[in-house]
Amino acid sequence: MKNREILAEQLQTRSRDYLRRCHETLPSAERHTIWTRLYAASERLSMAVRENNIAEAVIEIGSNLLGCEEMAIVQLHADTKLMTFLAAVGISVRQRQALQSQFSRVAAEINRNQVRLVDKRIAGDEFLAGIGVRALVPLTQGQSAAGAIVFFNLLPQRKSFESGDRELLGLLSVYVGPSLFGLERVGVTTHEPS
Amino acid sequence: MRPKILIVDDSVTTLLLEEMLLKKYTTFEVVKARNGQEAVKAALAEQPSLILMDVIMPKMDGFAACREMRRQEKLRNVPIILVTSRGEPQNVEEGFKSGCNDYLTKPIESQELMQLVNGYLGVEQQDAK
Numbered sequence: 001m002k003n004r005e006i007l008a009e010q011l012q013t014r015s016r017d018y019l020r021r022c023h024e025t026l027p028s029a030e031r032h033t034i035w036t037r038l039y040a041a042s043e044r045l046s047m048a049v050r051e052n053n054i055a056e057a058v059i060e061i062g063s064n065l066l067g068c069e070e071m072a073i074v075q076l077h078a079d080t081k082l083m084t085f086l087a088a089v090g091i092s093v094r095q096r097q098a099l100q101s102q103f104s105r106v107a108a109e110i111n112r113n114q115v116r117l118v119d120k121r122i123a124g125d126e127f128l129a130g131i132g133v134r135a136l137v138p139l140t141q142g143q144s145a146a147g148a149i150v151f152f153n154l155l156p157q158r159k160s161f162e163s164g165d166r167e168l169l170g171l172l173s174v175y176v177g178p179s180l181f182g183l184e185r186v187g188v189t190t191h192e193p194s
Numbered sequence: 195m196r197p198k199i200l201i202v203d204d205s206v207t208t209l210l211l212e213e214m215l216l217k218k219y220t221t222f223e224v225v226k227a228r229n230g231q232e233a234v235k236a237a238l239a240e241q242p243s244l245i246l247m248d249v250i251m252p253k254m255d256g257f258a259a260c261r262e263m264r265r266q267e268k269l270r271n272v273p274i275i276l277v278t279s280r281g282e283p284q285n286v287e288e289g290f291k292s293g294c295n296d297y298l299t300k301p302i303e304s305q306e307l308m309q310l311v312n313g314y315l316g317v318e319q320q321d322a323k
Binding site: 027 | 300
């Protein structure tokens with residue numbers, strides 16, 4: 001309970017900082033939108049940590065702030081080479097199988113421990129691009145990657161993830177893992193693909 | 195009494211974002227609702243100057259709420275902006291058929307939202323200052 005409160009407080013501190021930055025920037029500046037989204041995301045995550053519904057908040061942030069309604073939160077089990085879907089929305093059976101059947105390669109990508117904006121033109125991104133992944137956000141437990149948020153297709157109004165999205169994905173990478181895996185066991189939400 | 199803007203969304207994230215922008219950059223009071231049913235009730239009770247409303251929501255979606263608001267004499271002329279992740283042409287068309295004045299797609303850009311809001315509230319906001 002104490003750890004949960006500490007994590008929520010860290011997110012609140014972040015959200016206050018992002019809010020200050022919003023107020024110091026004009027809405028016409030591109031950075032303003034980025035600060036605004038970071039503020040809303042950190043505030044929402046802080047609430048979710050306290051309410052123990054982090055997976056639901058991540059799905060909501062994906063849809064509302066990143067324009068992606070095809071995503072999954074997965075947990076890796078290195079001992080059994082199995083992948084658990086902690087939450088998913090909008091993904092097909094094929095997308096799900098693509099992740100599960102290539103456990104070792106997906107795990108290797110997650111273990112690079114970097115937020116990845118996948119670009120099929122870039123060498124090294126071919127595998128993820130080939131299974132339809134558009135962004136990969138590692139989630140850590142302690143020092144090691146324990147899972148990931150996997151983003152597939154974006155909504156039609158968004159062509160691709162942009163550099164400004166990287167900060168928001170980074171925020172998810174830092175705070176979602178500890179909440180899902182690092183604290184006491186948390187509730188699991190599963191949204192069936194639509 | 196300060197004039198009001200009603201924001202409607204089942205996503206707490208979007209409500210947080212819209213509320214922050216509107217409180218900072220307008221002089222209006224912000225009133226919130228979480229679905230279409232709540233929105234119709236809140237709009238009748240609060241008489242907002244502008245409504246920002248999501249489309250896909252539980253209980254009553256944004257299209258149905260918009261149609262219901264347009265049936266109400268007191269809300270017939272209140273500007274309604276639908277704010278949604280569904281930006282496909284058929285959805286935009288359905289939005290306008292339901293009686294909305296404008297359509298904004300998520301993810302929300304600060305400047306785009308504020309330009310749209312100020313376009314509808316410009317004169318009233320000057321009066322409120």
